[in-house]
Amino acid sequence: MNGSATGESRAGAQWMMAAAGLLFCTLSRISLRNFGNLPWITAGVALVLVLAGLSLFARGNDRADGMASPVLFGLLMLWLWEMLVVGLHVPFVILPPPSAIALAIGHHLPMLWADFVQTVLHAVLAGYAMGCGSGFLLALAIDRSPFLQRGLTPLGNLISALPIIGIAPIMVMWFGFGWQSKAAVVVLMTVFPMLVNTRAGLASTDAMERDLMQTYAAGYWQTLRHLRLPVAMPMIFNALKLNATLALIGAVVAEFFGTPTRGMGFRISTEAARMNLDIVWATIVVAAVTGCAAFVLIAAIERVVTFWHPSIRGARRS
Amino acid sequence: MDASNPLAGAAVVAENLSIRFGTGDAATLALSDIDLTIGQGDFVSLIGPSGCGKTTLLRAIADLVQPSSGLLRVNGMTPEAARLARAYGYVFQAPALLPWRSVARNVTLPLEIAGMGRAERQAEAERNLALVGLADFARKFPWQLSGGMQQRVSIARALSFKPSLLLMDEPFGALDEITRDGLNLHLHELWASSGLTGVFVTHSIPEAVFLSTHIVVMSLRPGRVVEVIESALPRLRRLEDRETPEFLALSHRVRAALYDGHGHG
Numbered sequence A: 001m002n003g004s005a006t007g008e009s010r011a012g013a014q015w016m017m018a019a020a021g022l023l024f025c026t027l028s029r030i031s032l033r034n035f036g037n038l039p040w041i042t043a044g045v046a047l048v049l050v051l052a053g054l055s056l057f058a059r060g061n062d063r064a065d066g067m068a069s070p071v072l073f074g075l076l077m078l079w080l081w082e083m084l085v086v087g088l089h090v091p092f093v094i095l096p097p098p099s100a101i102a103l104a105i106g107h108h109l110p111m112l113w114a115d116f117v118q119t120v121l122h123a124v125l126a127g128y129a130m131g132c133g134s135g136f137l138l139a140l141a142i143d144r145s146p147f148l149q150r151g152l153t154p155l156g157n158l159i160s161a162l163p164i165i166g167i168a169p170i171m172v173m174w175f176g177f178g179w180q181s182k183a184a185v186v187v188l189m190t191v192f193p194m195l196v197n198t199r200a201g202l203a204s205t206d207a208m209e210r211d212l213m214q215t216y217a218a219g220y221w222q223t224l225r226h227l228r229l230p231v232a233m234p235m236i237f238n239a240l241k242l243n244a245t246l247a248l249i250g251a252v253v254a255e256f257f258g259t260p261t262r263g264m265g266f267r268i269s270t271e272a273a274r275m276n277l278d279i280v281w282a283t284i285v286v287a288a289v290t291g292c293a294a295f296v297l298i299a300a301i302e303r304v305v306t307f308w309h310p311s312i313r314g315a316r317r318s
Numbered sequence B: 001m002d003a004s005n006p007l008a009g010a011a012v013v014a015e016n017l018s019i020r021f022g023t024g025d026a027a028t029l030a031l032s033d034i035d036l037t038i039g040q041g042d043f044v045s046l047i048g049p050s051g052c053g054k055t056t057l058l059r060a061i062a063d064l065v066q067p068s069s070g071l072l073r074v075n076g077m078t079p080e081a082a083r084l085a086r087a088y089g090y091v092f093q094a095p096a097l098l099p100w101r102s103v104a105r106n107v108t109l110p111l112e113i114a115g116m117g118r119a120e121r122q123a124e125a126e127r128n129l130a131l132v133g134l135a136d137f138a139r140k141f142p143w144q145l146s147g148g149m150q151q152r153v154s155i156a157r158a159l160s161f162k163p164s165l166l167l168m169d170e171p172f173g174a175l176d177e178i179t180r181d182g183l184n185l186h187l188h189e190l191w192a193s194s195g196l197t198g199v200f201v202t203h204s205i206p207e208a209v210f211l212s213t214h215i216v217v218m219s220l221r222p223g224r225v226v227e228v229i230e231s232a233l234p235r236l237r238r239l240e241d242r243e244t245p246e247f248l249a250l251s252h253r254v255r256a257a258l259y260d261g262h263g264h265g
Helices: A002-031 A038-060 A062-087 A098-107 A109-144 A146-161 A164-175 A179-202 A207-215 A220-257 A264-273 A277-305 A310-317 B054-061 B079-084 B103-113 B118-131 B147-158 B177-194 B205-211 B239-243 B245-264
Strands: B012-021 B028-038 B043-047 B069-074 B088-091 B165-169 B197-202 B214-219 B224-230
Touching (some): A062 A098, A098 A277, A109 A146, A109 A220, A109 A264, A164 A179, A179 A220, A207 A220, A220 A277, A264 A277, B012 B054, B028 B224, B043 B205, B054 B197, B088 B147, B147 B177, B177 B239, B197 B205, B205 B245, B214 B245, B224 B245
Parallel strands (some): B043 B214, B088 B165, B165 B197
Antiparallel strands (some): B012 B028
16 A cells, blocks of 8 residues: 555656656757657657656565666666757767767677776776775785784785876786786775775674683684684675775776776877767777676676675665 | 592592782772582582672683682693693573574584584584574574564574583563573573583572582672572472472571671672
8 A cells, every 4th residue: 555655656757757857858859949859859749658657566565666767767768868969969979969979889899898908907907906904914914913903004005095197007007007016006096995895894703702712712813714704705795896896996997007008098188089978988988787697697696605694684674 | 729629530539719800909809709509410509799800700711811829720730731622612692692593503603613523513503403493593693583582593602512510691671570480491402401500590599400410509799608508499390389388498508598698898
């Protein structure tokens, strides 16, 4: 009863949003006296009608309804973007329409794939694995040794404060033009968040749980394995999610400072200089999709590993 | 006295035991000159007002707190040796179950740490869960159980090492009275049928009188033993026995000792 009421009001809001968008765009078209793109308006009307119908149809199904709203909203935004850019004659170098970006993706698929392999599959993956791994191991070492704690904590703070713009050219000097220097930048960007989160997670056991392990006469490593690491997992996954975004940014920016003739950062900087903004935007789309996919993947693994955590088991039950 | 005294066979011996927290002027005396002997097979309740050090005494027996002076022996060993020998089971105020482990795997955890093989520890967990009446819940997770059931799991877990000594720190304090009655009866039957020695910290006079062979009444600031009352009730008890004149007389005596100790504090 309650659910269907909110479902109805949500569907109503979607209808209103769609209608407002249509009205606005149609008016802007008419005022510009540009009737040449009538098929676009028709396509937009059809799109909104189909999606609104779908969202009404899926109202009974929570999952489908949850998906319909963002999809409808996203498509509407793309369509608005297209209409405004074409209708208002926005210059191509300022903002290309989505259709041009889609065409650029289609035309340059092999090139975009080579860039993706260079930047994501080499630099980001290697740097992410090494950065997260060494952040985790450093956290364990610091946990084990007060001496390291005093020595490494200020050093970690220093590394985290280094500007990536300054570090990237130095890493290129040290590790060459290949993906290895970009991986090194990614390592420097990701090691500290993982170190800090792992330490905070390891410290988040409560006194009773530690007493419990003490009554079992459990040693350091047994306490770590059976109590402290599981307790730390939600914090570790926070760092993994945060670092996925940081790694991508780090690798792309690092490529601005010298790279072989491929890579997403290289592509953005050279094609922007040649005014091929559709290719720049196509690369940005690839980066955005990659970032989202990585986030979704890590979140899915997190749900499996920390299924017991109140934030996840609550969602699972309902 | 030296360690070769005739009480060496007792479960717990404390002589002139004092525990101080902090140092210098800020130091507080939590326990002062405790003399106490707990015999094998006894069920001893420590009762007293909040802050009288009853939990501190239990934690000292478990080697979770270090004595400042005096002597403390557990099964004839130092508390540390007893802990390392896994000579006792400890039940905390809260169940303290690990939410990522199933009920059965929570119960096997101490045995896994002790290095017991998988099949053996699973059989042991099944046996201990059956003892607390939760054999059918082995595959559930702790957060799928009620508070009373969770505390029963933690008792089953404390029995894992087959200890001769079971230390309990207000284990039923957070539960409603009906659940608490049921668990008291269950614990009593478990103790009566097993030959365990029990040390039980509580605020509740009826609970202490129902469960105990000896009731240690403690007073506040500093924590002292006011009186050790030996129960004349039969060894085996039923919940209905709480209405008998003997039970009420004993309750009255415990209450009088508590107020007595409070007056001196």
